[in-house]
Amino acid sequence: MNRRKVWRTTKRALALLWLALACAPLIAEAQDARAIDVTTSPFSSVPYRVGERLSYNVSFSNFPVAAHIEMLVAGRGQLFGREGVELRAHVETMGVVSAALYSVNNDYTSFVDPATGLPYRVQQVIREGAQSSAFPADLGQTPQPLNTFPGSFDFLSALYRARALPLADGAVYRLTAQNGAVSYDCELRVVGREVVKTNVGSSNVVVTQVRVLKNRAANDYRVRVYFADDERHLPVLITAQHSAGEIRAELASAELLTEAMLPPTGTKPLPVPPPQQQVAPPTGERAVPPQGGTPPANVRPGATRPTGGGATTPAAGATGTADLPDLPFKVGDDLNFNFYIGTTPQQVGLGRFQVRARGRYFGRDGLLFTAQMQTSGPGQRLFPVNDQISSYVDASTLLPFRTELRLQEGNRRANFTVSVEQNQGRALFDDGTRVDMPVATHDLLSVFFALRSFDLTVGRQTRVSLLVNKRPRLLTVIALARETLELNGRRVPAIQLSLATSDPQSAALALRLWVSDDRRRLPLRLTAQTPLGPLRADLAIIPVSVQ
Secondary structure: OOHHHHHHHHHHHHHHHHHHHOOOOOOOOOOOOOOEEHHHOOOOOHHHOOOEEEEEEEEEOOEEEEEEEEEEEEEEEEEOOEEEEEEEEEEEEOHHHHHHHOOEEEEEEEEEOOOOOOEEEEEEEOOEHHHHHHOOOOOOOOOEEOOOOOOEEOHHHHHHHHHOOOOOOOOEEEEEEEEOOEEEEEEEEEEEEEEEEEOOEEEEEEEEEEEEOOOHHHHHHOOEEEEEOOOOOOEEEEEEEEOOEEEEEEEEEEEEOOHHHOOOOOOOOOOOOOOOOOOOOOOOOOOOOOOOOOOOOOOOOOOOOOOOOOEOOOOOOOOOHHHOOOOOOOOOOEEEEEEEEOOOOOOOEEEEEEEEEEEEEOOEEEEEEEEEEEEOOHHHHHOOEEEEEEEEEEOOOOOEEEEEEEEEEOOEEEEEEEEEEHHHOEEEEOOOOEEEOOOOEEOHHHHHHHHHHOOOOOOOEEEEEEEEOOEEEEEEEEEEEEEEEEEOOEEEEEEEEEEEEOOOOHHHHOEEEEEEOOOOOOEEEEEEEEOOEEEEEEEOOOOOOOO
């Protein structure tokens, strides 16, 4: 396949993927007589929850990281003279695909009626291939009324309306989707229920096919969209078969942003970066990264790469608490833990976690988290451990851009450094190892602080991508119950959390974490099942603010 053909194929593949993700037309020759009109179907408001951000990694053929797609429910209120919900999306090619085949960096905004999901204003900022510089920077900055047939959707609003359907077994739903001046008569057919496995875990899903009337050219793609089998109907996976290889979009993260992290509603579209300095889109519940731990809607994680050189001295006042007003911790926090095994009252280890400073680290505005864990007493004799971890995280997103590990466990010693390019979806180890991973991936230390910003409503699940042993894993955090914890002779209101990763051995650990039931969400106790017996880590000193 020559370069021109590859370029055309890639362009079609990425266009197809966005259409599929947005419930675009595919695979049908004739309209099903049983189809139910979407505009008269039951409507769920759950998918329109403000602050939800979804992030997808896209692979194509032999390119494991071909593109990235992000969607955000940015706000709700009086928008352009009427009650509305603002939806945003960003589609961007990555790595080799962007550099050598086809560059895409597009933004989409749709203002929809909160009672029906129908759009009344749409906006697109298109930057594609060599034509990207030809468009004025403010192209599409002023939203225009949707030029549409009655009851039609743009692709972004169509996806959310599909999520708002009941998706009953065997049902066929009909809608009209519009892209520019072209209108498509589409059908969404529910064809079954499965358990699908992706790079970040397994999910129970509703399997659907997306169809369009009289479009033979789309028939060979065999597109399927897999919606999570719950009330949110998150699109977990989209697949399409192309002659050049499979197109696959996998959910990398799903999160719920706090109000402070959302962009202004109804006033500005997603920003158009200047040429050669483009920074990326919103990413990824808090079912995926934390809210201190995920990027604001108009900033892409990893937008500024480390430029080399060491950390610089923080500016005057950089360590003040006012720098982190929306986070449950502050610069200078110092948490100390005592570790115990079984029922013995004698400690076997110590742990210390600190928010050290805010400053310029490796060319970026960042926070420095540090942790030190070591065995003591009988633990030292049983299995000597002395581990030190430093995590440099983006000050706005809490996502790591550099991690340094100094590990000493028994006779094993290991020192290595990881440089993380969040917007490229990869981690580079100093031994030359390269790991492809979802955008918005945490390390073990950054997630310890970031999960304190999760929505910890009892019963809620939060999923976040986590890099462990040079492999991305899906960490699932479930808020199990509110309870009173007996700790150091005090009764402390707490929330019990279940922690588990997509590693099959994770379930055997039965990890539980208790955090204080207040604004600070202080980690109070961690328990796990180990071959040596039950392990417990208790916070050594309870601050006065925890009551």
